[in-house]
Structures are given as C-alpha cells and as structure tokens.
Amino acid sequence: MVPIICIASIYLALSFFQGVEGARPPALYVFGDSYADTGNHDKQNPEVWQPWKTPYGSAWPGNPSGRYSDGFVLTDFIAKFLNLPSPSPYSQVREMPATGVNFAYGGSGVFFTYGPEYINISAQIDQFEQMAKGKPVDFANSLVLFVYGGNDYSVHLQKHGVRGIPILITRVVRQLSSLLARLHQLGFRRFAVTNLEPAGCLPSIRMPRSKINCSRTDNVLSSLHNRLLSQSLVSLRTFRGRHSKYILLNQYKSFLDIFKSGATYGFGAGLLESCCVGLMKGAGCGSVDKSGKALYKICGDSSKTFFWDGVHPTQVGWEAVTRNYKSLLDSLA
Ligand SMILES: *[C@@H]1O[C@H](CO)[C@@H](O)[C@H](O)[C@H]1NC(C)=O
Numbered sequence: 001m002v003p004i005i006c007i008a009s010i011y012l013a014l015s016f017f018q019g020v021e022g023a024r025p026p027a028l029y030v031f032g033d034s035y036a037d038t039g040n041h042d043k044q045n046p047e048v049w050q051p052w053k054t055p056y057g058s059a060w061p062g063n064p065s066g067r068y069s070d071g072f073v074l075t076d077f078i079a080k081f082l083n084l085p086s087p088s089p090y091s092q093v094r095e096m097p098a099t100g101v102n103f104a105y106g107g108s109g110v111f112f113t114y115g116p117e118y119i120n121i122s123a124q125i126d127q128f129e130q131m132a133k134g135k136p137v138d139f140a141n142s143l144v145l146f147v148y149g150g151n152d153y154s155v156h157l158q159k160h161g162v163r164g165i166p167i168l169i170t171r172v173v174r175q176l177s178s179l180l181a182r183l184h185q186l187g188f189r190r191f192a193v194t195n196l197e198p199a200g201c202l203p204s205i206r207m208p209r210s211k212i213n214c215s216r217t218d219n220v221l222s223s224l225h226n227r228l229l230s231q232s233l234v235s236l237r238t239f240r241g242r243h244s245k246y247i248l249l250n251q252y253k254s255f256l257d258i259f260k261s262g263a264t265y266g267f268g269a270g271l272l273e274s275c276c277v278g279l280m281k282g283a284g285c286g287s288v289d290k291s292g293k294a295l296y297k298i299c300g301d302s303s304k305t306f307f308w309d310g311v312h313p314t315q316v317g318w319e320a321v322t323r324n325y326k327s328l329l330d331s332l333a
Pocket residue numbers: 110111112120122123
C-alpha cells in the first residue's frame with residue numbers, strides 16, 4: 001500500500017503546483033510609474049494633473065485619460081496581449097475588479113520623489129493589500145506588471161548631478177528586489193519586470209543640453225541599473241524561482257532597437273524629438289497661460305513619432321516597444 005500512497009501524494013503535490021504553468025493569467029496587477037499609470041492621479045490637483053490636460057489622450061480616447069501619452073501606454077498593451085481589459089486605476093475603483101487593478105502613479109519611485117502625491121511603490125503594494133483583504137485573488141496565476149522608469153534618479157540628478165548616483169543605483173535596485181520579494185511573499189508567482197529605458201535618449205535629457213544624439217553618460221547609468229537588476233532577477237529566480245516565473249521586459253533594448261532602425265517601425269525623421277513640446281522654459285506639453293492659450297506646440301502627425309513628450313512614448317511608440325513582449329508573455333500560458 002505504501003508506494004501507492006506515495007505516488008498519490010506526489011501526484012497531488014504536482015497538481016497543486018501546476019498553477020504557474022498552463023493557465024492564462026486571469027488578472028493583471030500593476031505597480032510602478034508613468035510608463036504604466038492609466039489615470040491614478042487626481043484630476044483636480046494642479047500639482048499632478050498634467051496627464052489630465054489637453055493634448056494628452058488626443059489619439060485615444062480623444063481626450064485626456066490620465067495617461068502620460070497621446071493614447072495607450074505599456075499597461076494597455078500588456079493587458080491586450082493577455083486578452084484582459086486594461087486594469088482600472090486604483091483611484092477610480094472601490095471594489096477589486098476580478099481582472100486586476102493598476103496601482104501605478106506617474107512620477108513615483110521606490111523612495112520619496114516629487115511630493116506626497118507620488119505614491120511610492122511600497123505604498124502602492126500597501127494599497128493592494130488593503131483592497132485585497134478578504135477578496136479571492138488568484139495569486140498563483142495572475143501576472144504582476146512591475147514598471148520602474150527611474151524617477152528616483154531624475155530627482156537626484158536634478159538636485160545633485162551624477163555625484164552619488166552609483167550608490168543610489170545600488171540602493172534602488174536593492175529596494176526593487178525587496179519589493180518583488182514582498183509580492184512573492186504575498187503569493188504572487190508570475191512577474192513581468194521592466195528594466196530602465198536608455199535615459200540618455202529621452203528628449204528631456206538631451207534637449208536642455210542641445211544634444212542631437214543620446215547622452216552616453218546617462219545611458220551608462222541606465223545600463224548599470226539594468227545590470228544590477230538582471231542580477232537580482234537571477235537571484236530571485238534561484239531562490240524563489242521554483243513554481244515562479246520572472247520575465248524581464250527589456251525596455252533598454254527595445255528603445256535602442258527602434259532608435260537604430262526607426263524606418264522599419266514606420267517612424268520618420270526626428271525620431272528622438274518629442275511630438276508635444278513647451279514653447280518656452282518652464283512650459284511643458286499641456287501648459288497654458290492665464291487666458292488658456294496653449295504654451296506648447298504639437299507635431300503634425302503623432303502616429304509618426306516615437307516620443308510624445310520629453311519622457312514618454314506615443315501610443316505607436318509603445319506599440320513598437322512592446323512588439324517583442326507578446327511572445328514572452330505567451331510563455332506563461
Ligand atoms: C513610502 O511611502 C510611505 C507612505 O508615505 C512611507 O511611510 C514609506 O516610508 C515610504 N517608503 C520608502 C522606502 O521611502
């Protein structure tokens with residue numbers, strides 16, 4: 001009798017852990033910053049309302065939706081690949097929807113960034129825990145989309161320049177890794193984690209220094225972050241990897257591939273320029289004067305440009321960036 005019991009219990013154990021392979025993710029939970037935010041900031045708060053201003057959202061849905069783009073952002077494309085509705089922003093729902101929630105806030109980091117409205121990722125996870133209390137969450141099969149674009153670095157660079165950045169990178173990546181460990185502890189087993197875009201190519205970094213090409217220094221800093229992050233993912237896979245899956249969404253490579261061969265993606269000249277730019281110092285995309293007159297200009301056709309504003313891709317930009325992500329996500333199911 002003994003062997004049969006053994007076989008039965010092994011079988012049970014195996015089927016118990018089958019969660020992570022096989023089923024399509026039934027829900028998407030999102031943590032991070034503006035590359036992922038789909039409308040968490042308060043429309044009424046002038047400190048944070050940029051993504052609620054015209055001309056944000058002009059390509060889709062036709063008016064501002066709280067996204068930092070002219071249309072869809074990263075989260076929307078990932079949801080589409082999973083055949084899920086784009087998860088509602090946390091601040092717009094009362095009850096946890098069965099298909100997931102988006103907790104990302106534009107401008108957030110792992111530490112304090114621009115102000116208290118920029119809920120750090122640790123506090124975003126607190127919000128998830130509050131909302132999930134007593135709710136059935138399919139932890140084993142749901143996907144966590146974890147998006148970190150480097151706001152802690154932007155804040156530091158503005159205040160202190162590059163001095164101290166290497167130490168900050170170590171601290172940020174350690175914090176990212178412990179946040180991922182916390183999500184694992186909560187029960188999540190499937191993660192899609194972005195690395196940093198080549199920051200030196202962002203118009204907001206290049207334009208003030210009148211650089212036509214990407215800034216090498218800033219790209220080196222992104223690479224340093226990315227190297228440490230990849231190491232962290234390797235160790236998460238090693239120590240928490242059994243029955244877990246950590247997918248790296250390589251934004252650095254995706255952005256650079258597009259910059260190298262823009263034409264094959266349908267982008268024209270001026271690939272590194274923003275479509276929507278402020279007309280003077282201190283004015284950004286969406287700025288208006290006291291009489292409501294626009295203090296920005298927009299390009300003729302935002303479906304031909306990669307960058308929407310100084311930092312964020314257009315909808316077609318995101319479509320190009322995420323082109324390779326679908327097959328990665330398919331490996332979950
Ligand atoms: C994140 O924000 C919360 C709430 O403001 C704060 O208590 C916490 O210390 C912050 N975490 C970090 C790592 O800065």
